[in-house]
Amino acid sequence: xxxxxxxxxxxxxxxxxxxxxxxxxxxxxxxxxxxxxxxxxxxxxxxxxxxxxxxxxxxxxxxxxxxxxxxxxxxxxxxxxxxxxxxxxxxxxxxxxxxxxxxxxxxxxxxxxxxxxxxxxxxxxxxxxxxxxxxxxxxxxxxxxxxxxxxxxxxxxx
Numbered sequence: 001x002x003x004x005x006x007x008x009x010x011x012x013x014x015x016x017x018x019x020x021x022x023x024x025x026x027x028x029x030x031x032x033x034x035x036x037x038x039x040x041x042x043x044x045x046x047x048x049x050x051x052x053x054x055x056x057x058x059x060x061x062x063x064x065x066x067x068x069x070x071x072x073x074x075x076x077x078x079x080x081x082x083x084x085x086x087x088x089x090x091x092x093x094x095x096x097x098x099x100x101x102x103x104x105x106x107x108x109x110x111x112x113x114x115x116x117x118x119x120x121x122x123x124x125x126x127x128x129x130x131x132x133x134x135x136x137x138x139x140x141x142x143x144x145x146x147x148x149x150x151x152x153x154x155x156x157x158x
Contacts, residue, residue, distance in 0.1 A: 039105035043135050045072030050080075052153025054144065060085030066092070068155065074098055076109065079117060091117030092126075105135040109142070 046069070053063040066080025076097035082090045097111035109131045114123030130145045144151035 037105065038103040039101050039107075039135055040103070041074045041099065041101050042072045043101050043105065044070040044099060044107070044133075044140065046070065047158045048140060048155035049158055050140075050142075050153055050155035052142070052144065052151045054149060054151030056085050057148045057150065062149075062151070064092075067158075068094065068097075070099060074100060076111065078111075090115055093117060093120060093123060094129075095120035095125075099133075101133075101135065107133050107135070108145075109133060 048068050048070070049065075050068060051063070051065045054061070056062050062083060062085050064080045064082040066078055068076055068078030070076045076094065076099055078094040078097070080092045080094075082092055084090060093114045093116070094111040095114055097109070099107055099109045101107035111129055112120075113126045113129045114120060115126055116123035128146075131142045132145050133140050133142045138156065140155040140157075142153050142155065144153075
């Protein structure tokens with residue numbers, strides 16, 4: 001069972017606050033669109049550039065940037081470069097990625113992460129990674145749900 005330190009709690013609150021400050025204010029049109037728009041897996045289709053930042057609990061701050069491609073049918077692939085809490089810069093490949101988008105325009109991502117930036121099956125697996133997403137009109141907002149992390153990010157369609 002994970003215990004949150006006061007440092008982790010402060011970092012989590014700051015991360016959520018920064019994300020909320022950096023997001024554009026929703027207009028009445030945005031609220032109306034959300035009420036009438038229904039999403040599906042097809043709503044997440046194409047190639048997205050993303051970044052995320054936050055903390056790996058008990059280790060320190062981390063950040064990453066990358067690209068992911070969603071096929072509109074529930075499969076995804078991609079890669080990222082992670083700046084770890086120890087200062088290392090590590091390439092990661094997304095393997096066996098899947099996603100599900102609900103009518104509410106929220107959904108879940110899952111993928112196996114392999115170190116080394118090599119084709120799937122040729123790197124060292126560091127385990128499954130997960131995130132919850134919300135699809136906006138232009139961007140996809142996400143929150144890592146991988147145990148031991150507090151990370152938030154934004155993906156923009158290319």
